[in-house]
Amino acid sequence: MSGLVMPSGWFVGCGNMGGAMVAGWVKAGVDLSALTAISPSGRDIPGVAVSTDLPDGEPEWVWLGHKPYQVEEVAAKVAPRIGAHTVILSILAGVECASLRRLFPEARAIVRLMPNLPVSDGEGVTGLYSDDADPALRDEISAIVGKLGFAPWGEHEADLTAISTVAGSGPAYVARFIAAMARQAEALGLPAEIAQRLALETVAGTGVMARASGEAMGPLATRVASPGGSTEAGLKVLDGDAGMDDLVARTVEAARRRTEEMAAAARD
CATH class of the missing domain: 1.10.3730.10 (ProC C-terminal domain-like)
Incomplete structure (x- = not known):
């Protein structure tokens, strides 16, 4: 085991890319016992608990991995459960921090990530960006995401476009x-x-x-x-x-x- 523990929370829409991230964390020995994947179909996702609906309680971290066009619909269900201690981590292509902040106004911080599929083997590239995450949170996120491969922080949000169009695609x-x-x-x-x-x-x-x-x-x-x-x-x-x-x-x-x-x- 790596000794790293994923903060309690949800992975909303854990499809191909979300599943690849989970697979990478499992291989790296990250403790995912506090993470629940939200999948309407209830399909099995090895290494993580699965629920067809949002669990009770206020999550520490919420990963958004659904289709980008579903963001308004998903936010309507998730936002009422987000408190001042919840971090939103989005892998939604093209959905900017300002849009996410509008949808999740109470969140502690908004973080965007652009991973690619080799994260499943710890050989991926994941671009990171936030305009409101403090240094301690950035370090915590880097430790978790760094288990999936190279994880650079962009200085500007536009850097994520460069990372996703090269490494993501x-x-x-x-x-x-x-x-x-x-x-x-x-x-x-x-x-x-x-x-x-x-x-x-x-x-x-x-x-x-x-x-x-x-x-x-x-x-x-x-x-x-x-x-x-x-x-x-x-x-x-x-x-x-x-x-x-x-x-x-x-x-x-x-x-x-x-x-x-x-x-x-x-x-x-």
């Missing part, structure tokens, strides 16, 4: 890249199973190597590519016009734009 983009690599391995004659494993292990191994060494990506790529060799020939395609930088820029911009659209909808 990033696993989906990396998955697409791995699938594309695997398809090309198949096209070169490898069986599908080997092609998939080849692409996956190449990406995973590169990440592990880079993290362990601290080496920047530019020098790492150069170290792999011999002058005039096959890798360099491939890099010229990725580095050319409409290559990797352009594709990633357009991808991230589309995600950023959609995040701002959701934020605008939550303000209305």
Whole structure:
């Protein structure tokens, strides 16, 4: 066990991302005995008690993990149970602190988090932001969320958009890249199973190597590519016009734009 104990409270709408966070805490040995997941379906969520309705009492921490468009409906039920000692921790994409403060005016503090799915294995990235959490609370939250991986605090709320459009959405983009690599391995004659494993292990191994060494990506790529060799020939395609930088820029911009659209909808 890690010795960390989750404050008493609720995880309202513990779906894919909420379930990934719970799984990560369980693997890290965090004591979740005081946490209740609120799931209307009553589905089992390993590692945490589940209720179909709000339990009695005033919670210390309330995690919001439902769909962003449900925030008004959920707040109408939850807000009357929120007191001056309750912290709201939201993983709702695009729902800003000001909107949450309007919905939960009595809360001690409002904290936004933008996790990604690898939190389930303690290998995630979770962006954090609050404009009213005191240093002691920030430290407490960092200790809990830090068990899920890298958990930086943003200086500005807009930093969460940058984190979510890169790290939050990033696993989906990396998955697409791995699938594309695997398809090309198949096209070169490898069986599908080997092609998939080849692409996956190449990406995973590169990440592990880079993290362990601290080496920047530019020098790492150069170290792999011999002058005039096959890798360099491939890099010229990725580095050319409409290559990797352009594709990633357009991808991230589309995600950023959609995040701002959701934020605008939550303000209305």
